[in-house]
Amino acid sequence: MSTTTFTYQFESQTFTGNVSFPTGVFIDGKFSAGSKGTTIDVINPSTGKVVTSIAEGTPDDVNRAVKAAKRAFDESWGLKVPGSQRGKLLNKLADLFEQHSDELAALEALDNGKTFNWAKAADVAASIGVLRYYAGWADKIHGQVIETHEDNLAYTRHEPFGVVGQIIPWNFPVMMVSWKLGPALATGNTVILKPSEFTPLSALRVCSLINEAGFPPGVVNVVVGYGNTVGQAISEHLGIDKVAFTGSTLVGRKIMEAAAKSNLKNVTLELGGKSPNIVLNDADLDLAINWSVHGIFWNHGQTCCAGSRIYVQSGIYDEFLRRFTEKAKSLKLGDPFAKDSYQGPQVSQIQFDRIMGLVDAGKKEGATVHLGGERHGNEGYWIQPTIFTDTKPDMRIVQEEIFGPVAVVIKFEDEEDALRQANDTLYGLAAAVFTTNLTKGIQFAHKLQAGTAWVNCVNSLQPNVPFGGYKQSGVGRELGEYALQNYSNIKSVHVNLGQVIQF
């Protein structure tokens, strides 16, 4: 079992420094090659070129990880360790994230293509906040004592499941690590984490930080591999008691199916969205425009809760569209490591092709390309900020999640109609409304069929406020206190203190 080291020299306007860390399949605190000895190429989406290769994990590696995770749960984690100790280690991990912020942000920019500045200020900063938030919960896992009758003591315990599988996507690689590890570790579970094969570097860097923070070996295991091998193995594993997945609705179904067919393991899913963003005539236009830009173009549109369908009331439609377009035009596309870049490349060739495929469908189906609609540059996977208008509700670009910097702007007259159109989707992850009439805003928020309803903002999350989907956008909630439920098995204990029965 040999380990490999990834070394990279960064030299740029935003970050100059050397990174060097072990990579491999991370099981029981140690790095190794995958069981087949094969590797996966890591590609820099800014150039399309291979940066390095990392070990490919396999179903056999998953088996090995489950053994280590089970042993750790039985011996050195779970309820063997008090919550205050679990919290202490999570805080230590957060400290390490903080110390290595620049490094983690640089890895994100290299591997995912998002800008260094956004990665540092948003992704890494949020990760630290989330880890610290859940560190604080670790010693506050309370059950209830429930009054029944004096001969009976009844209480609930919130126990960890045991070994949990976690499968995360490529759009916010390190932040997704924190959303998953935070609540799972706080509640005492051990983890097998599969990062996306497209963006494994930051998760692999975190493995060393896990050791450094002092987590016992086997508590966190990381297996980078493909969805249909490693992801499938986790979903159907008889030794895994719960699986949490963030990614597409299509894959989410497969995971739920595999869980159902294997051991009925507990499943939580955070899936796709086609979130509506409704701008009413009485909206503060500056506010609405700035947030709407953030809603669809931030992270290159690769955000599950992106406000990708923008419904604008007719009274302000022309003004909104003009200024929204202006803003979109002003976004700087460029090298993720340049100081002033807003938007880097899409994460991969596959995603690029997919997005452009939908853009072409939009064109073919007769929508107007109001802005963009083409590749940007001729190296790497940049796509121009794109705005479609004159759409029809049944067009693919209106129905399907594009996951790129592509906005659909739709005019409406009547508020009830906007609400109806907004809710007319299989998805239900998020929704937004812009209005200066707060009562109306709240009424809209209550009627929108979405797990997160934003009033006068979009794409705005906090570590302590829950997030998740209605309808086919998911099952369960992450963030906030609610996420603890995803990783807790509830046991009711009835202690008979004197009740005698006769036959």
Place this chain on the structure above:
Amino acid sequence: MAKAVDLSVPSSNSKIRVHTGLFINNEFVPSVDNPDPINVFNPSTEEFLCAVAAASERDVDIAVAAARKAFRETWGKNVSGFERSRLINKLADLIERDKQTLAELECLNNGKPVKIARDFDISDSVGCLRYYAGWADKILGQSIEIDHKAKIAITHPEPIGVCGQIIPWNYPIQMWAWKVAPALAVGCTIVMKPSEITPLTALKLSELVKEAGFPPGVINTIPSLGPVGGASLAAHKGIDKVAFTGSTITGRKVFEAAATSNLKKVSLELGGKSPHLIFESANIEQAANWAALGILYNTGQDCTAGSRLYVQDTIYDKFVPILAAKAKELVIGNGFDERSGGGPVVSKTQYDRVWSYIESGKKEGANVLIGGEKRSEPGYWVDATIFTDVRSDMKIVKEEIFGPVLSVGKFHTEQEAIDLANDTTYGLAAGLHSTDQAQCHRVSSALEAGTV
């Protein structure tokens, strides 16, 4: 008197610097109008340690104004839970960093052994701060269904405002942590009056408050005489809540002052005469360990001390000698001596008080099993003292002694034990030892105490 003094640490070359002013708005300042300081003593040697500023009513007004300004401008709703969490965690880190120095200072002023102050008091304090740091961003209200149409209702937990906190001398650092942690976590600002007997560690901790980065005025520390500073805080119209830990008699005064001034919120943690029940099925060895700990920990200066022990008659003759032997093992001595498991009582006043109870026990006819004899050397020493053959009407059985003085009685039935245990105006804690699960549940249900 805003100067700093350097106190020597016995059996070492080091010195501990203590600022002797009032800590207001993150600065140590003299009293504005009180020239008379508080003299602070070492209870192990009876020696004078230093003098610290004593806050007058006017000083209290200034401190309250500082806390109010901070609440309005830099704390309260001006700071997020995330930021409060960060600062409280930072304070915990600093206390951990300086734990040896703080433990030594605690020993000098309170008398408890350095290793106990460091590994128990301070460790617990750090844990407490970290625990509440974790709550700071988790203060949840509720959204409540009305009719889904015309109205939304939410409850919004808000910080009360400026809190007066009055803490005792038995666990100076730990009581400080128990008070500041939750108050800060929810966003309140604080005017803290440490005990005039043990003000030094509160003043030292104030330095760390500033170092951690709390805005000026968030925590203010004002040593003062109880009847001056304590009374002033309890009656102050500019304070929204007073929290007090101390004797029941003073607690009443605090409650009254709050009522007659501005109906400020009051929380009180007062005295106890906690019963400890040993049933015949108990593991005798373990029960004896716990019973000894219950009355001897912190030299009995603990509000939850198990100061009334009732042993089931069937095991009485076996149990009591074992308990006595364990109690005799405790080495009460100078806190800087590694061998000491307990220190002196904290002051001359307490010394006189505890000894007068011991004398009263003898006078009322109780049997002194161990202890009961004064030492001749300087220092406020009280050795482990156990009275047997007690009656319910004896002073030593009814009143809180707050020293290492145990009264031991006997019972026959479970109900008798419960009745004896509950026959008190106090109700802080109660303990029982039994291996009969159902009995454990029955008896804990029946005991009238906040902690069983």
